[in-house]
Amino acid sequence: MSTKMRKPEVLKLAENLDITEATPLIGELLKHRGADIKIDASSVKKMGGQCLQALLCASATWTLDGTHIEIITPSDDFLQCVEAYGLHLSHFSSQEPAL
């Protein structure tokens, strides 16, 4: 697939992913739709429920599109948030497409 030949683009997440970040985050994600993407979570200190929704949604959408998405260099705070939400990193990565 041609998209796999390109170097995945990287989207860096903000430090504080609160409610005000949800709209810009969705906008940014939609800009990259159709291409493989890596999400840089190295700076994240807080992640609210609505940005969490946006990232999980992106993972499902990328999976359906057959493109790749993954979190790279997650900060400790990000990992703690993910765990506290009852999730793990694989939930933010694209999976094998459903039939």
Added chain:
Amino acid sequence: MDTMAAIKQTFFQECEEQLVELESGLLALEDGTSEPDTINAVFRAVHSIKGGAGAFGLEQLVRFAHAFETALDLVRGGKLTATRAILKTMLSAADVLADLVRITREDGVADDAEITRMVQQLEAISHGGAAAAGSQPADAEPADDLDFVPIQISLADLIGAGPSGTRSFKIRFEPKTGFYARANEPLVMLREISRLGAMRVTCDQTRLPSLTELDPEGAYLAWEIHLDTESDESALRDIFEFVEFDCDISIEEKQVEADFDTDAFAQLMSLASGQTPPMAQPLEPRTEQIAAEIASRNESETANRKSDANKGFNQAGATIRVDLERVERLIDLVGELVINQAMLSQRVAEARIARSSALAMGLDELEQLSREIQDSVMAIRAQPVKPIFQRMSRVVREAADMTGKSVTLHCDGDSTEVDKTVIERLTDPLTHMIRNAIDHGIEKPEVRLAAGKPESGHIRLAAMHRSGRVVIEVSDDGGGINRERVRSAAIAKGLIEPEAQLSDEEIDNLIFLPGFSTAATVTDMSGRGVGMDVVKRSIQALGGRISIASTPGRGSTFVMSLPLTLAVLDGMIVSVADETLIVPLTAIVETLKPSTGDIYHMGGDSRVIRIRDTFVPLIDIGHVLGYRNKLADPQNCVVVLIDLEGHARRALLVDTIQGQRQVVIKSLEANYRRVDGIAAATILGDGRVALILDVDAVVENANGKAASSASESLDLDHDTHARAPQRAHDFATELEPEPVE
């Protein structure tokens, strides 16, 4: 039945409910109509069956359920995507589980090869899922430990909390949009809960839309938390105190599993087996403890009606299981009550007691009360058709697999309620009709594609209430009835004369003739020598009617019209040649006094009556049933206009109308034998037996009589028709009791 057997029976009854839940959940997941909690409900169903089976040492059932729930647990945990292929396997596994439950209940022998094959398929799914998730092995215990309570005995109530005082809660927390709008964060709540004890969190993502549809400020996620804590429920509720209107919260205390008092358990089991145990300590204090617990729960409920914390507890008290035999007995007794009340009314009328007298008015009230009791008792037996419709989805799957066709089933109106007896007796006819539709109706995929149809065939099963009856439709989008082939087959089998002129409708109805089959080869499914005639007889035995409409190339629709109950009927009491008959009220459109000018003779015994510029065939009931040889003079009679299935109308000629009454149906087949033209019998207020007319059969008989002089074409049961009236008359004479003094 001993206590353990009764408990086991309850377990199997609950298995039936869990299996329905399981199948409906899997189907919802398959067609994309699932709710956020669907996968949990599906898992819970299998887990509960496993738990109960384990308690009774049903090892095969436990092993199979374990393999099944392992796969389901991976889906539930988000480690495995429920693709169509996986859901198909799971639906097959649900079928095997249902078979296994049934076989275990009947102490039968299961097909080991089939179970092994299915377990292997489930394990393959689980291994695939676990490998993809890179985590737990497939044969590990599922992470969750949802409680199964096969019988309504709460160990927690008997033994209290564990000695350590640890309590276990299941919390579901679902923020609404307002929750975020008021700057709340779920993470804060989750961290607060975690401070109370050890917790396990699952995030429910099932309501998440696609990214393009995502409202940045919407709320789509929910969390399920299992908490082991020494705190009580109020501590949990305090966490949500300020957000309770901005989220849905449910808190359930789970039954304690570990650390239970083995003495108490031994006492309980001994009680169940009827033995006197060596009691370590008396049971009474614990009974008081339970009573105190119940009292405190009731107080808490009153104090906080908004709280749904006790939902499960209250729900358990809202329903009871009752043996069907007891309900049947109650229905019989109410039937007798209604007959008795009718007799009493008749006696009062005969004694010429004024209607305004206290006695007559009291009797009116009794009549009303009897009717209400009867309606309420009937409602106990009424059940939605959903379980039987769901059973048909398995029939469709199996039939489609067997024929190599792709078929989807769509059900409408599955909440329509009908008497349990009717439901039970619908399974076989529906199964046969659906198999028939797939085997003979739906075309092979390549044929459908060539005809410009979707590759996958479609069968629709619909139920609805109409004019006091329940109507069930089975329709398919297949090729429709091949009339030329049907006609040829009927001629070849000597069912019709080669020169017979038949309308399309008459040709379609040939498929209901005994022994009729057009299948070129006998298939595994249909074509076993029993055909649509069996279906028709089954429906007729239920007091129902069946009709067919078919369009070549577009499919067929079978319409069954059934009574809501087999116990009572609203009827019009009429006199015909000194006999008393009941005409079901649901069939009657109007009654009228005919005038001579409106009657036209059509040759032979055929007559029609003009009713507001429409000509309707006139049928003399007395003549058709053989009560009189000569046709009655319409001038001395009353016409009862009836509506047949398919909206055709007929005018029945009766001598007089006595009144209208609800009558208790007494089966003619059970007490005597089947009589053509008569649906059942009843006992009137004066103790006399009255026959209830099967209006469709009477009309058919009348058609047969009219046609017999001209043609031998369609009426295939001349002997029966000729003898039936005499039999009906014999029965009335034979069974009529002495009038009650």
